[in-house]
Amino acid sequence: MYKVLVANRDEYDTKGIEWLLKSSMNGWQIESAQDETELIRKLESLQPDLLIFELDLINEERFISFIKTIQIIGPDLIALTMEATFSQAKRAIDMGVSDLILKPISADILLKSARKIHRRYQMNNRIAERMPSQKAEKVFNYQELFLEGPHPAEPCVSIGIKTENPLELPKLYKFLESYPFQKTVHSFILSDMVLIVAEKTNAAWKEESVRFMRDWQETSAEQVAISICTGQQDHNTVRGHYLANRKLMELTFYRGFNQIIEENSSPEWQSIDPFLSPEEQSRWIDFLNQSDLEGIKSWFHEEFLVLAEPYPEPGLIRIRLTSILAQIRRHMKTFRLAGGEMEKEYLRLFQTILYSPLIYRVISEMISFISYIFETIRSDKKLKLELTDRVLFFIETNYWDSAVTLERAADYADRNPNYISSLLAKKYGKSFRELLNETRIRQSAKLLIESEMSIKEIASVCGFRNQQYFNKVFSKIKGMPPNQFRKGMFKTSV
Incomplete structure (x- = not known):
């Protein structure tokens, strides 16, 4: 009997997956776990052939213990996650999962993945049964x-x-x-x-x-x-x-x-920073805004296709590629392309980055997808941004640059600075500087919660020339200084 263990914090999701598998796959033994302790216990008692689990269910303290357990028992793995981020991708790669599926879970995608793994399991068993008896010794x-x-x-x-x-x-x-x-x-x-x-x-x-x-x-x-x-x-x-x-x-x-x-x-991997630098982010923003496909091809070639030994560790390259994909994702959202067929292609590309065995094939797929985005934007007049949206897009993609000005935004929008200023005041009741600072503070608040960067570092990467001015603007918008905001959010999370 094929044994499956489903591990998920959300009871509704867990029951839904159990019902889906039981109604579609006759003869499977399916059990569930809703916390980390129960997951480890049932792994050892059930010894499942397939484990479908929420990636965030395993905390860092139990991660090594969990890895050792699955290495001994050897189930196939399907991981579930809320976000397609580079950290989740790296974690899934380290665990050796067969598939990483985004929530909300698609019944078709989950069943297709489970059936593919089951077919492989059956084939391996048939091969083992056909082996001559003398091979048992x-x-x-x-x-x-x-x-x-x-x-x-x-x-x-x-x-x-x-x-x-x-x-x-x-x-x-x-x-x-x-x-x-x-x-x-x-x-x-x-x-x-x-x-x-x-x-x-x-x-x-x-x-x-x-x-x-x-x-x-x-x-x-x-x-x-x-x-x-x-x-x-x-x-x-x-x-x-x-x-x-x-x-x-x-x-x-x-x-x-x-x-x-x-x-x-035997390779000795070179250590690299998998994240895009501020300069690289700025360059990618320009590539995408200008639909510069040739520039993108040249950048990919120089970065990934002419590498020499010692090579970067492949996992770090995959993380770096997901960082680029995040820039592409932001561009998609700007032009309201995050949905429908485009979304399916995006998720397929994400899987390619995680699991493709060849770097040149990953790069080829990324270039094809970017070309598809550019062609869609060019051919669909409904995707053209209004003037105020273009200015907001400029702010969202350039807030980190301390040299950003109304004049630069006006150049980008191809309009007079005074006209842009009056248009923003009329539509939003705010000046360009106020909208820029709100964006910077929104991004800095996110970093205060999600990162361990110092306040001085956060001020710098969010476009503020000095920490004192950052503290002043943050207090005005959030009603408290950044250090108090971080302490308050930490207490809330605890």
Whole structure:
């Protein structure tokens, strides 16, 4: 029986998911948990095949314990989240989730994801049942991949084989079952690769791998990458070999497939700041406002497609790409494009950023989506902004710049500054400076609540030249100084 555990704080959502799965998937055993403690307890008692859980249900203190538990039990994971933010994306990547689904939950998307995972589960079981009985007596087993055990009696060699499309792994595994390696090997199908383990001999494993890749290409158009670990580095356990192969395979994000990666190529990742700098944010605002697709293509190429070793850690690159996606999202909202078909394309792109195995494919998808946005704006006259909306848009996208003036806003709107000033007074009863300060204070209040930045730093990134003036404006608009506002919000949250 296929066992599913649903973990969600919201009782209404939990019951809805349970009803949806029970009514659509006959024969599944479905249980639920509504807090972190109950989740850990039921993971250990039920040992589910699939865990559908709210990402924020796991707090930082229990995160490591939770990861160890799911590594031992090994369920497939579907995570739920309220926001498509870079921090949630990184957390999901660290957990190894199969899908990250945004709330409110779409029944179709959830069912499609659950069915896809279930089909993979059934296929793996059928493959295991067809294995000849003599293969049951293995020197190596699945448990050794996930639990650190003693060194094997004999040194071993491991080979990882990864397909560009993970759904092709069962086909690859079946091909391996009958493949005539020169030495006896033991194969393990995993969610991201097939791992081969063999006792260490003098066999020429690189030549074997080249031969295998050539033979595979004669039967399939699916590209593969192969990693080889001979035990030269410090990974003498089976789990050490598995982790070493996974690390080598991360290089395919930059290098692509149809290649053999040897142990001495093990990456040493370069640390980068995944967030866009204020200058980069300003540049992206200009790219989008001016519909400068060629400028965007050039920027992507320089930033991501000509990288050399040491490469940035792929997870940080994915976070950086979600930061760019946030800028695109803001542009969509400005032109009221956050909905309908455009929304579906946006969410699909978000999934591509999280899970695509190739960086050039992610960049290609992002450029196509941006081009789609530009073409939609150009072709739909209803999306043209009114004059006052253009000025507000300018404020929203430039409030962080301490040099912003009415004259610059007027240049952007292509109107006389006095005319802009009178128009704003007539429509909003406020001056340009008042609207600008309100935007700056709104953004600074958000940072006071959500970040640990100092008040001086917040004042600077929100466009104020000095903290004293920031305190004065903040007190006027919010009725209290920023330090009191932060303390008051902290007490409320506690």
